[in-house]
Amino acid sequence: MSDLRELYQEVIMDHNRSPRNYGSLEDANRTAEGFNPLCGDQLQVYLYVNNDAIIEEVRFEGKGCAISTASASIMTETLRGRSAEDAERYFQAFCALATGDGETFDQNLDLGKLEVLNGVREYPARVKCATLAWHTLRAALRGDKTPVKTE
Amino acid sequence: MGVPTSVSSSAAPGLDLDAIRNDFPVLHQQVHGHPLVYLDNGASAQKPEAVIQMIADYYCKDHANVHRGVHTLSQRATDRYEGVRGKVRDFIHAESTNEIVYVRGTTEAINLVASSYGQAFVGPEDEVLVTEMEHHSNIVPWQLLCERTNATLKVVPFDDRGELILDRYRDILNERTRIVAITQVSNALGTINPVRDMIAMAHDAGAVVLVDGAQAVPHMSVDVTALDCDFYAFSGHKLYGPTGIGVLYGRESLLDAMPPWQGGGEMIMQVRFDGTEYNELPYKFEAGTPDIAGVVGLGAAIDYVAGLGLDLIDEHEQQLLAYATARAAEQSGMRVIGTASDKAAILSFELDGIHPHDVGTVLDHEGIAVRTGHHCAMPVMEHFGVPATVRASFGLYNTHAEIDRLFGAIDKAQELFGQ
Numbered sequence: 001m002s003d004l005r006e007l008y009q010e011v012i013m014d015h016n017r018s019p020r021n022y023g024s025l026e027d028a029n030r031t032a033e034g035f036n037p038l039c040g041d042q043l044q045v046y047l048y049v050n051n052d053a054i055i056e057e058v059r060f061e062g063k064g065c066a067i068s069t070a071s072a073s074i075m076t077e078t079l080r081g082r083s084a085e086d087a088e089r090y091f092q093a094f095c096a097l098a099t100g101d102g103e104t105f106d107q108n109l110d111l112g113k114l115e116v117l118n119g120v121r122e123y124p125a126r127v128k129c130a131t132l133a134w135h136t137l138r139a140a141l142r143g144d145k146t147p148v149k150t151e
Numbered sequence: 152m153g154v155p156t157s158v159s160s161s162a163a164p165g166l167d168l169d170a171i172r173n174d175f176p177v178l179h180q181q182v183h184g185h186p187l188v189y190l191d192n193g194a195s196a197q198k199p200e201a202v203i204q205m206i207a208d209y210y211c212k213d214h215a216n217v218h219r220g221v222h223t224l225s226q227r228a229t230d231r232y233e234g235v236r237g238k239v240r241d242f243i244h245a246e247s248t249n250e251i252v253y254v255r256g257t258t259e260a261i262n263l264v265a266s267s268y269g270q271a272f273v274g275p276e277d278e279v280l281v282t283e284m285e286h287h288s289n290i291v292p293w294q295l296l297c298e299r300t301n302a303t304l305k306v307v308p309f310d311d312r313g314e315l316i317l318d319r320y321r322d323i324l325n326e327r328t329r330i331v332a333i334t335q336v337s338n339a340l341g342t343i344n345p346v347r348d349m350i351a352m353a354h355d356a357g358a359v360v361l362v363d364g365a366q367a368v369p370h371m372s373v374d375v376t377a378l379d380c381d382f383y384a385f386s387g388h389k390l391y392g393p394t395g396i397g398v399l400y401g402r403e404s405l406l407d408a409m410p411p412w413q414g415g416g417e418m419i420m421q422v423r424f425d426g427t428e429y430n431e432l433p434y435k436f437e438a439g440t441p442d443i444a445g446v447v448g449l450g451a452a453i454d455y456v457a458g459l460g461l462d463l464i465d466e467h468e469q470q471l472l473a474y475a476t477a478r479a480a481e482q483s484g485m486r487v488i489g490t491a492s493d494k495a496a497i498l499s500f501e502l503d504g505i506h507p508h509d510v511g512t513v514l515d516h517e518g519i520a521v522r523t524g525h526h527c528a529m530p531v532m533e534h535f536g537v538p539a540t541v542r543a544s545f546g547l548y549n550t551h552a553e554i555d556r557l558f559g560a561i562d563k564a565q566e567l568f569g570q
Binding site: 003004007008013038039040041042063064065066067069123125126129 | 505506507508509512513516523524525529532538539567568569
């Protein structure tokens with residue numbers, strides 16, 4: 001059980017039990033849908049991006065495992081008030097963290113709470129659970145109409 | 152080789168589980184520091200030494216292309232390849248080896264029928280009937296056929312226990328029904344469907360019936376003649392045989408009337424640019440060099456299973472299912488999905504407040520392999536309002552002690568998630 005706690009850290013369990021920024025956003029101006037065909041999980045990301053390209057509001061909705069729910073929840077906390085450009089940097093850094101790909105890691109970025117998800121790198125089958133919300137966010141920022149798939 | 156797993160002795164009389172488990176090299180290993188408990192047999196079963204050795208033996212001694220040359224190795228390969236066709240015929244009680252077509256697996260068998268029979272005998276206004284509990288491989292080929300021919304796909308629903316509603320089936324069947332495609336055993340729920348009666352009803356309506364036997368052949372004796380089905384499909388790898396090989400049984404008169412599916416070598420008698428004459432059955436449907444080693448391995452798997460006796464295997468697995476079902480009833484926060492009165496050894500479930508993927512990860516940590524997800528049966532998940540389930544599917548080598556391990560690991564998952 002001890003190394004399972006590395007994956008399922010208390011912060012993850014907390015965000016799974018009470019996801020932050022959960023639910024739809026009525027005045028969203030960017031949305032996207034993400035889908036993991038492997039497990040059937042689906043999630044929507046809603047954004048309100050203002051004229052200065054700042055993410056004023058970000059919410060998510062959907063059903064998923066503890067990893068994907070916590071990842072989406074922490075993502076919304078991390079990105080609110082940040083620029084779309086920052087979001088892209090966080091996207092790159094988070095994917096590097098989750099896959100354990102240190103080469104592309106941006107050392108100048110403080111990942112903060114996102115670090116709790118670094119346990120997934122030991123679980124290749126679960127990396128996509130952690131990155132689904134981020135891929136969906138990116139699709140929303142880019143205005144992609146087709147749902148994001150992890151497969 | 153790792154540490155052998157100690158096993159419970161509460162097997163059916165006649166099935167020596169210690170000896171059986173010794174036949175399966177892969178079972179004797181540690182996963183995350185625990186002896187492997189393999190409960191994902193519904194996805195793919197493990198292979199006995201007899202199958203592994205048979206394939207090695209074939210490649211070491213007899214490999215050449217089949218039906219091609221006059222040389223000795225080609226003849227030996229052909230003899231082995233065709234010898235297995237007779238075994239398959241006997242195994243499913245078909246009348247003739249002309250009715251046994253080798254394919255890649257159940258999926259390819261269904262696609263073959265949907266394409267060849269469907270293209271020739273299904274037209275606009277016609278109906279194709281499937282059930283709500285089909286695997287995607289017994290849905291999508293028929294959707295593709297309906298798109299091509301403008302036929303209509305009809306769906307027979309099941310009830311909350313996972314039993315097909317036969318009154319609805321009777322209502323949906325009509326003189327426009329051309330093909331009924333049903334699974335004998337549901338991969339997601341374990342339900343054993345009353346296919347024999349359903350086939351008789353379909354025949355009364357003038358339809359032909361394809362039975363998806365992928366989940367049935369490992370668990371029970373199958374008699375296509377007694378069932379009176381028109382087509383029967385199954386895969387080798389769920390029957391303790393190799394991946395990449397499967398069987399389509401087809402009633403000879405129907406296979407005769409069907410156009411070829413894929414063109415190429417082997418399936419022809421004479422090729423001329425002004426017209427090609429096709430080979431006789433079953434070769435008409437076996438274009439190209441087949442998976443000869445796969446066929447040889449399938450033969451060994453059939454020998455292995457038949458040698459143990461499907462009646463004894465069925466009895467043992469039913470004991471495992473009954474034990475697991477009883478334990479599930481006592482486990483708080485656990486809901487079994489699929490509670491039909493007649494079930495094969497499949498236990499699909501969910502745990503309150505824990506996503507199936509998380510359960511799968513915790514179980515894997517305890518050395519237990521289960522399937523988590525939608526099991527390629529998304530309409531079944533939709534029916535029960537869940538995105539996914541955890542599925543423990545038992546095989547002939549599983550033990551009561553392994554089910555205890557499963558429930559011990561479920562306790563740990565519930566403890567970790569505070570449920």
